[in-house]
Amino acid sequence: MEAIHISDITPPQVIKKIKGIIFDCDGVLINSxxxxxxxxxxxxxxxxxxxxxxxxxxxxxxxxxxxxxxxxxxxxxxxxxxxxxxxxxxxxxxxxIQVEEGLIRLLEWGRTNNLRMGINTNRTDTLPAVLQKFGIEDFFAPTVTATLLPNSKPHPEGVHYILNKWSMKAEDVVYIGDTWVDESCAERAGVEFWAYRSPLLNARLHIDDYWVLTNLLEKAKNDVWSDCSCS
Missing domain, CATH: 1.10.150 (DNA polymerase; domain 1)
Incomplete structure (x- = not known):
């Protein structure tokens, strides 16, 4: 499937109907x-x-x-x-550390539209403090760190854990990351991968701006998902 670098003129049909987003942390939620x-x-x-x-x-x-x-x-x-x-x-x-620009708006949109959001990161015990620093800890459940499970990324165990908690299938979600570790993790888990500000990665969507992504998701919800027969 051809990679798409999203912009203000990207047609909303490029975004499949999703029920959840799995985020990496560093370089995706925060600039660290x-x-x-x-x-x-x-x-x-x-x-x-x-x-x-x-x-x-x-x-x-x-x-x-x-x-x-x-x-x-x-x-x-x-x-x-x-x-x-x-x-x-x-x-x-x-x-x-700084929170990525436009992220809060994306998270608020996800919550308003009943989109599940979780984290799969190679951070360890520092994740709670980072999320609390920016007041975004309540947006995510579950949060998978490198010490929660026997295998950390790029092993797909963290993604499988989140899918199990959500009672969802791989095709129901997307994974947003910024390194080859995330790309490999998503691929091994069978989850569609979206790359954030990492144009050299192999991804379905390439995102440079969370404001643009949020607007595109809103258009997809109104113009595409509402007509979708999928559950």
Whole structure:
């Protein structure tokens, strides 16, 4: 199926009738790239290492904190690095996080239209604080973190868990992500993938603006879904 980069003139027929959206967190709900850089460079500085390379910046954006620390810190410091995660000063990283523009409007639209919304992220115990920071925690249920289930992304277990909680099939939902990890997770789960500001990913829809997506969903609801015979 051909990929579509949505805009104000995109016909609403490109959006199938959906009952739920599964979101990644970092890079999708929030812009945390600078926060991640600050966080992992703190560890680099602690162990007298050079700052993150461009490739390392991309890696830590997509992987769990455990995988990321093992990737950017030498093995002899792994245990100490894991213990240092508990230091209160590392909470400063949250100051660099911003909510994605237009997201709140999309979430409000979803709630108004009885769309289920959940999160499948490789974040760990920091997810609740991030959601609470922007007052969006009540929009999502369930929220799947890297430590909730035996397998984290790109394994599809998190998606299967959400579908089971919602009593839905894979074709009932879409997955919005921004990395190859999300793309692979959605593909392995059999869920349609929409890429957010990541034009190189293999996705059904490419989204650059949540305002545009919300308007397109509203048009689809009124002009397409209302005439759809599917349940």
């Amino acid at each position: 790239f600078e926060a991640n850089k600050w966080y992992y460079n703190w560890f680099k500085n602690r162990f007298d290492l050079e700052p993150l390379t461009a490739d390392e910046e991309k890696y830590v954006h997509a992987h769990t904190v455990f995988e990321s620390l093992r990737h950017v810190i030498p093995e002899e410091h792994h245990d100490e690095a894991m213990e240092l995660r508990a230091l209160p000063e590392l909470k400063k990283a949250s100051e660099f």
